[in-house]
Amino acid sequence: MWQRRLSANVRDLVVPKDAQLFIGQPSMKRVIDWLNAPDGRFGADPVRGRDELLVRSLTEAVAELTKMLGPAVNNTDVWRWGQEKYHHALIRHPMAGIAPPDLRATLNVGPYPRGGDGYTVSATGNTNNQTSGGSLKIIADAENWDNSLGLNNPGQSGDPASPHYRDLFELWARGQYFPIFFSRSKIESVTEEKQMLVP
16 A cells, blocks of 8 residues: 555656646556655655655655555454455456346455455455456476476366366465466276267
8 A cells, every 4th residue: 555655646746747648557566766865856855855755755654554455453353465455356247237246255355364455466456355466377398297286276076066166266376376287097086087079
């Protein structure tokens, strides 16, 4: 939240008001560059102006989180990264909005905490509910395909009644990989069910 407030405040400072409708958020690298070498836009004493902006942004971030999550004092269970109100992954099924509440709970997957943001290797976006980022990663071992690893989301089945509808979600959210087998013997060693399709 501090990063969000800091980026917004730096943008308000360096981007002219008339141009703000046309210019989005500056890159985090630019924001950091401006903070590392503050110029006259930060005031007559740029270092002091920069420091005041940092403190004001932190104060605003705490106020925003307090409004969103309640007071922080003795409230550590609520002030936690990745909970439903703050930075998590929740996959909403397209039909969940019209489904009865009990069915909605089986359609949606999550929420589950996810680290990172739009500036990390596993980009998870900068919103309270992760809306961007990779859902599939594979590390392929071309010398021995059975050594390949992957992560996927949310599961291997599209059927909400299946135990495999959401079974990969927590692994994905934690960034933990599972084996991806290639050879018949390895695949058969983990086969749970077979279906024969007959025309």
